[in-house]
Amino acid sequence: MRLSTATVSLSGDLVGKMHACARAGFDGIELFEPDLVVAPESPEEIRALADRLGLRLELYQPLRDIEGVPPAVFDDNLRRAAAKFTLMRRLGIDTVLLCSNVATAVDPGAMPGQLRTLARLGADHGVRIAYEALAWGRYVDDYRQAWRLVQEVDEPSLGLCLDSFHILSRGHDPAAIGDIPGEKIFFVQLADAPVLSLDVLSWSRHHRLFPGEGGFDLPGFLAHVLRAGYTGPLSLEVFNDVFRQTDPGRTAAHALRSLIDLLETAGASARPPAPAPGAFTFAEIRARTPETVEPLLAHLGFHYRGAHRSRPARLWTSGSARVVVNEAPSPRPHLAALGFDLTDAPAALARARTLHIPSDFRRVHEGEDALHAVTAPDGTQIFLCPVSTVPPWIAEFDHGAPRPESSAVTAIDHVNLVQPWEDIAEATLFHRSLLGLEVDGSAQVAGPSGLISSQVMTDPEHRVRLVLNVAPAAARPGALAQHVAFRTDDVVAVAERLRAHGVEALPVPGNYYEDLAARFALDPARLDRFRALGLMYDRDGQGEFIHFYTATVGSVFFEVLQRIGGYDGYGAANAPVRLAAQSREARRG
Amino acid sequence: MRLSTATVSLSGDLVGKMHACARAGFDGIELFEPDLVVAPESPEEIRALADRLGLRLELYQPLRDIEGVPPAVFDDNLRRAAAKFTLMRRLGIDTVLLCSNVATAVDPGAMPGQLRTLARLGADHGVRIAYEALAWGRYVDDYRQAWRLVQEVDEPSLGLCLDSFHILSRGHDPAAIGDIPGEKIFFVQLADAPVLSLDVLSWSRHHRLFPGEGGFDLPGFLAHVLRAGYTGPLSLEVFNDVFRQTDPGRTAAHALRSLIDLLETAGASARPPAPAPGAFTFAEIRARTPETVEPLLAHLGFHYRGAHRSRPARLWTSGSARVVVNEAPSPRPHLAALGFDLTDAPAALARARTLHIPSDFRRVHEGEDALHAVTAPDGTQIFLCPVSTVPPWIAEFDHGAPRPESSAVTAIDHVNLVQPWEDIAEATLFHRSLLGLEVDGSAQVAGPSGLISSQVMTDPEHRVRLVLNVAPAAARPGALAQHVAFRTDDVVAVAERLRAHGVEALPVPGNYYEDLAARFALDPARLDRFRALGLMYDRDGQGEFIHFYTATVGSVFFEVLQRIGGYDGYGAANAPVRLAAQSREARRG
Incomplete structure (x- = not known):
């Protein structure tokens, strides 16, 4: 499977992060929008650098607060999305992460129609939309709800993004992942976290860890993802106050090691005998x-x-x-x-x-x-x-x-x-x-x-x-x-x-x-x-x-x-x- | 009023903490037992140093997990308490903090009798026992419960310790403090804290702040304490991971400043006009x-x-x-x-x-x-x-x-x-x-x-x-x-x-x-x-x-x-x- 990390998991600037990921041996990266916004390099330079380094730009992220809003707001959101879809073409990225609305949603009834319109706009730009239930979403905060919405919208360009943190932090049973057709899972993000009795937003934004370093059952989560037939990238999205400060080359190597270990633990790759x-x-x-x-x-x-x-x-x-x-x-x-x-x-x-x-x-x-x-x-x-x-x-x-x-x-x-x-x-x-x-x-x-x-x-x-x-x-x-x-x-x-x-x-x-x-x-x-x-x-x-x-x-x-x-x-x-x-x-x- | 701080609020060794408190202008200190245990100075040396520095040793703290236990365990607890009462005499300290049992309590019905026995043992040693409801006490976790127990036991040597953190962190209304006779409040500890959605034990042990630096209404709390007629020391007990690392002289000055400001804000001392x-x-x-x-x-x-x-x-x-x-x-x-x-x-x-x-x-x-x-x-x-x-x-x-x-x-x-x-x-x-x-x-x-x-x-x-x-x-x-x-x-x-x-x-x-x-x-x-x-x-x-x-x-x-x-x-x-x-x-x- 292709191994990836979000750029937000590392410190430094975008070019430095890309070099660090390539050196560590990652196959691709998720481009976290703020990393691009602050970068002096044009989208074309970033795309060309990724090509040279052999890094796939797997995902652009995130779109936020799009769906379930009044029509006038939605029109503005579509304009905003179209600008990002155009940008994604310049970057050569075909999948975008859409977080469930946390701030501006007022009408869950409007969600299916607006998601359909967004999905068709994406299709016009050659963009697939990976919809993710944030653990603190206003109406959609459970991947099973997100999956029902994706089914209801029923557009080829709309699928799911599954993030282990958002699912396991809420204690949601990941077993139903295995029943989702693999091709409707557009993206999988992996993060572990220590067991904390902290509000889920602070927990998510500051304390995530790489797989195997916290208290979540990542091997179990991954097993459900594999059972679904998912074949896309496995990508680390680890918001962590410390990793934002550590050397990106070293953190990237550490991050990749966590993925390799996880794949073995989950039985997705052969594990050599334990040295004991x-x-x-x-x-x-x-x-x-x-x-x-x-x-x-x-x-x-x-x-x-x-x-x-x-x-x-x-x-x-x-x-x-x-x-x-x-x-x-x-x-x-x-x-x-x-x-x-x-x-x-x-x-x-x-x-x-x-x-x-x-x-x-x-x-x-x-x-x-x-x-x-x-x-x-x-x-x-x-x-x-x-x-x-x-x-x-x-x-x-x-x-x-x-x-x-x-x-x-x-x-x-x-x-x-x-x-x-x-x-x-x-x-x-x-x-x-x-x-x-x-x-x-x-x-x-x-x-x-x-x-x-x-x-x-x-x-x-x-x-x-x-x-x-x-x-x-x-x-x-x-x-x-x-x-x-x-x-x-x-x-x-x-x-x-x-x-x-x-x-x-x-x-x-x-x-x-x-x-x-x-x-x-x-x-x-x-x-x-x-x-x-x-x-x-x-x-x-x-x-x-x-x-x-x-x-x-x-x-x-x-x-x-x-x-x-x-x-x-x-x-x-x-x-x-x-x-x-x-x-x-x-x-x- | 006498201003005091627990030694645990500061970094360094006990002698250094005492010098820092005296230089900052504190009237007294609470002696946190672990600070004494690791110190090479004898209790007599500590007492003599406090005398020379003009610092009152206001409180010895804490006794833990004494009450509500099987008789054999209580006998051992009494032996332990007697050793500490003897030590307190050598230190010249007349009040000890007793935290409500968090670990070994099995029988709340045994509490009044055992507290009475302990109080009488204290009286024999000239020791007053200030009973405090910890926010995470096994049975007693609310100062109003602690007060009912103290009333029921009705011994002159048993009174209350009121700690703003334990009361305000649980959202308990401090208004009933005003109805407690001031002389039954043996000690008052003050700590502020940021508003966090964290388990109360971690919150208490790592994130306390000096008054005015967090989200608690300390002036309101203090007003109730004053209305009760309390005239004992006001003492800071601030467990904070950062203050454990900062220069104790500087932290002591900072701590005292917080108390002076609190007294003014609560109207307990005159506040000069604001410089605006x-x-x-x-x-x-x-x-x-x-x-x-x-x-x-x-x-x-x-x-x-x-x-x-x-x-x-x-x-x-x-x-x-x-x-x-x-x-x-x-x-x-x-x-x-x-x-x-x-x-x-x-x-x-x-x-x-x-x-x-x-x-x-x-x-x-x-x-x-x-x-x-x-x-x-x-x-x-x-x-x-x-x-x-x-x-x-x-x-x-x-x-x-x-x-x-x-x-x-x-x-x-x-x-x-x-x-x-x-x-x-x-x-x-x-x-x-x-x-x-x-x-x-x-x-x-x-x-x-x-x-x-x-x-x-x-x-x-x-x-x-x-x-x-x-x-x-x-x-x-x-x-x-x-x-x-x-x-x-x-x-x-x-x-x-x-x-x-x-x-x-x-x-x-x-x-x-x-x-x-x-x-x-x-x-x-x-x-x-x-x-x-x-x-x-x-x-x-x-x-x-x-x-x-x-x-x-x-x-x-x-x-x-x-x-x-x-x-x-x-x-x-x-x-x-x-x-x-x-x-x-x-x-x-």
């Missing part, structure tokens, strides 16, 4: 000054496994937790890469190609493991690693047998990545479509510089947990740090080991422990132990959670945690304590 | 390179009136429009100051003092007009000018009689100021409380880099029109420009004069004129004239609007406009055309 991540293979910290990071790892009980034979990198392990410390230049220590154990790494690589995610270039010496990697929207490198108890690349570091395992850290429990606020939708789609991670809850935590949104993404079995944190918009870049959380079966032992090396965990205020005592009625001895070691605590119906944080090095810190019983959360109630302490630490420099 | 702005006295552009600005003014028909006798400034006038071009150092040409003609300038100055707005220091030579000025949140200097046909300070510039008036610009019609997105509430309150300007409509216009919110503020007679534009958050600072719009009775003549000097107005695309023809069926000769001169057009039921823009110099440009008939708008439909053209202009450099 089962664990973090490793985390890589880039630090020009490894002496700021490596002592922390050592004091947490990690073993030094050796230097890489060709890269300026060293490996530290504890249980299945592996941390690579890479001395490659970087402005300050940061979490640079994550490896994922995948049951089918080649499938993941194929999936990246399908999703137009380029592979990173990596130099690999003879005899080294040629791992493939891609770059996530936040710049973190994602390594697609074949699952293996002892990955072959470990030998590239090892200079001898590892010391016997005695350490208490057993695995990487989760990794928190900081996302710029404008990229969270793109990042969510990236990790979902590439790795099959799904959103599994979200929270907002209060820090001293604002609220931080935190979204968990996991595989179905919660073996890989990625937490995406969004900093407040006014926060200076880098105000939030990333972190790797290590799991252990004895967090007290790890904390004591750290303490024995003279290293303090992130300080926790006394007030916290008093509040903890009030909330949980903990055994006083246990509470004293927590206080002495800077341990924090949480509990729910399933179990307990005990954890501490290290100081921040550059923009990265570590957490060590112990899950007791079935506790499956992240101690979100303690996050404000951490944020406040880190803010004090940062002020002290 | 009647016109813009002048606009001052600061440009180290006046040759970038002055030719534009000359070509628009402004007269050069001379250089100031002691300042590096020159005056240009046309009709009542006055523009001062000041060569004082500035990174780039920008709109630095606005003068307002005030019927009572001394009253405005007194008002500024009342609102804790400091006067700017100005050096004035003997014999010069000692105008007073203050600085608006966006940095624009606001001059409070006594109204006068020919202000005395003009003589400080004049070096002779002005040339005969022949110019077509008659006045400053409006001024657009760009506001950082985090400052719009503060700016709105500033201009309203100081100058008596009221919000008169708002619009969102699409620019190539995102949506721009535009809010008009005017005096009741629309003689002074200030437009506050908010740039998209991701926009680079300075991406939007300020502008001064000049009114004329013959915009065509002004445009032709500019053209005759070889200066082009901001270019308007041909597509715009084709769309204009389709929308308005304009006379073709008139349309051609518009096109030739780069004029834009709008029309509504009241009249017509014709206007053009100059190129941008630094961060400022001019608009020239003609209002025909009763057109009272700003041509918002044309703003996207301007924004796109300015973006192209900026890219070309």
Whole structure:
């Protein structure tokens, strides 16, 4: 099927949007009238540019407030429509979107006759009219009403435009779409949206998302459209305050990825097998000054496994937790890469190609493991690693047998990545479509510089947990740090080991422990132990959670945690304590 | 009355918040528990700091989910409450906020008895309990229910907390407040909010505003509270995602200003006479390179009136429009100051003092007009000018009689100021409380880099029109420009004069004129004239609007406009055309 987007989904000027769509790989675009009106290029230039870029101009949009009006108003509306039909010929566009009247309709009885007159005028100009029930239309606000009107008018040049937002936001059952003859569906617009209890107009104009990023069942919607026999373009029409601000080239690539993923999810195109991540293979910290990071790892009980034979990198392990410390230049220590154990790494690589995610270039010496990697929207490198108890690349570091395992850290429990606020939708789609991670809850935590949104993404079995944190918009870049959380079966032992090396965990205020005592009625001895070691605590119906944080090095810190019983959360109630302490630490420099 | 704010209304850490509140002039604060929990200072330190700063710790908040629960749960809740009562003694706080149960209530019948037990426990600790009906309480969500419970329990240590948000957001009539004995109202929290169709919990947690900045009738609410005989503190509890990010010192000053204004509006304190702005006295552009600005003014028909006798400034006038071009150092040409003609300038100055707005220091030579000025949140200097046909300070510039008036610009019609997105509430309150300007409509216009919110503020007679534009958050600072719009009775003549000097107005695309023809069926000769001169057009039921823009110099440009008939708008439909053209202009450099 032809893939398209409305120009209103992107920022910038019309020519820039067209280039971005062509580069991303779209087949065509909907031309949103205001984008043309403000453009200095003539309609003929736009048409010629579209030809050169191989972009079809699929739709001109929108005509508004035409039908159901007094005769004198309708005459003026026809004049207005005729001017646009003439313009469309110059552009080489044969379909126009007509929104159901929201403002000037006074007489629904006049609608069939006026739509017929408009349709015949369109036919005279070679224009097809795609009539769309807006969710807030004055009389027509349901696609089934629009379809009845189209049937009643019964003109070949009048058909439907179906927009998933207008249908699903109102909770209308899309099943009846399947019974509409495909050739009477002139156009299909796709948009997702978060579930919000907001008036539908504001919701539609500001908060739409690309398919798969919100709460609507787009695959189900698309299945009905396909069942109807529709063969026209699938076009994204996403009014979103953030995408209006982001780089159009990047947003276009993100948009196309959402459509590709949707087609697969809906079964409209073949989906390669899921890569099924089962664990973090490793985390890589880039630090020009490894002496700021490596002592922390050592004091947490990690073993030094050796230097890489060709890269300026060293490996530290504890249980299945592996941390690579890479001395490659970087402005300050940061979490640079994550490896994922995948049951089918080649499938993941194929999936990246399908999703137009380029592979990173990596130099690999003879005899080294040629791992493939891609770059996530936040710049973190994602390594697609074949699952293996002892990955072959470990030998590239090892200079001898590892010391016997005695350490208490057993695995990487989760990794928190900081996302710029404008990229969270793109990042969510990236990790979902590439790795099959799904959103599994979200929270907002209060820090001293604002609220931080935190979204968990996991595989179905919660073996890989990625937490995406969004900093407040006014926060200076880098105000939030990333972190790797290590799991252990004895967090007290790890904390004591750290303490024995003279290293303090992130300080926790006394007030916290008093509040903890009030909330949980903990055994006083246990509470004293927590206080002495800077341990924090949480509990729910399933179990307990005990954890501490290290100081921040550059923009990265570590957490060590112990899950007791079935506790499956992240101690979100303690996050404000951490944020406040880190803010004090940062002020002290 | 004692003025207070909850610590949650501000960003930063507890000690920083307390200093900010004291500096702003608050009498006390509500201590929001999470602010204490994350603080390293002991309760005794906080108490001692409050003493030193002269801040009363008015309230500890909140206790949650105590009442209406099974007996075993209630026992644990009592233990939790007792721990907090003990803590309150250490803090020296005698009143605690108890929110109505939202989560654990199962038995409303148990509420009176459990509240009585809690109240007696409070009395044992010297603690008064202020019970508040949350708008989303499980059983108690209306202050009238809470009041019936308090009456039924009939304990001296149990009273009410009234929060304007919880009452007005639900549309509950606050009139019954006046019938509650004042001494049973233990605490009053004030918050405004924009009118949103959003679920009340999200609305409350993210979008509250300070009084006078939203859509609630806070003066009416406060009148009922005063009628009840309440004499306790008036305290702001404003959960707002933006204020959590802004400088706490500035937000505290802003917050206190809102309370002072509210007390006056509600008649609880004397309000000085309104300064009643009647016109813009002048606009001052600061440009180290006046040759970038002055030719534009000359070509628009402004007269050069001379250089100031002691300042590096020159005056240009046309009709009542006055523009001062000041060569004082500035990174780039920008709109630095606005003068307002005030019927009572001394009253405005007194008002500024009342609102804790400091006067700017100005050096004035003997014999010069000692105008007073203050600085608006966006940095624009606001001059409070006594109204006068020919202000005395003009003589400080004049070096002779002005040339005969022949110019077509008659006045400053409006001024657009760009506001950082985090400052719009503060700016709105500033201009309203100081100058008596009221919000008169708002619009969102699409620019190539995102949506721009535009809010008009005017005096009741629309003689002074200030437009506050908010740039998209991701926009680079300075991406939007300020502008001064000049009114004329013959915009065509002004445009032709500019053209005759070889200066082009901001270019308007041909597509715009084709769309204009389709929308308005304009006379073709008139349309051609518009096109030739780069004029834009709008029309509504009241009249017509014709206007053009100059190129941008630094961060400022001019608009020239003609209002025909009763057109009272700003041509918002044309703003996207301007924004796109300015973006192209900026890219070309």
